[in-house]
Amino acid sequence: MSNLFASTAARPTMQEGFAALGWALTLSSVIFLASFEQGMLTAGAPVAHELFHDARHLLGFPCH
Known part of the structure; x- marks a missing residue:
């Protein structure tokens, strides 16, 4: 009999x-930079x- 709940x-x-994990980071x-970047990182x-x-x-x- 097979186990019906076996994956x-x-x-x-x-x-x-x-x-x-790499994609999540x-x-x-990207979301952090788009939402909170106010010119500090892209000043130049x-x-x-x-x-x-x-x-x-x-x-x-x-x-x-």
């Missing part, structure tokens, strides 16, 4: 776990500051 799905490998960094590049500013509007973050 047939393969468990994620360590490499897949690290890949998921990357996305968290006004174009980058404007891109972050537009990203705030696109994501719905209040900025002014």
Whole structure:
């Protein structure tokens, strides 16, 4: 008799776990920069500051 509750799905490998962690950190960094960057990190590049500013509007973050 087979176990009805046994999982047939393969468990994620360590490499897949690290890949998921890398993506989570990357996305968290992008969201942090888009929401809280006020020119401090992009002081020498006004174009980058404007891109972050537009990203705030696109994501719905209040900025002014």
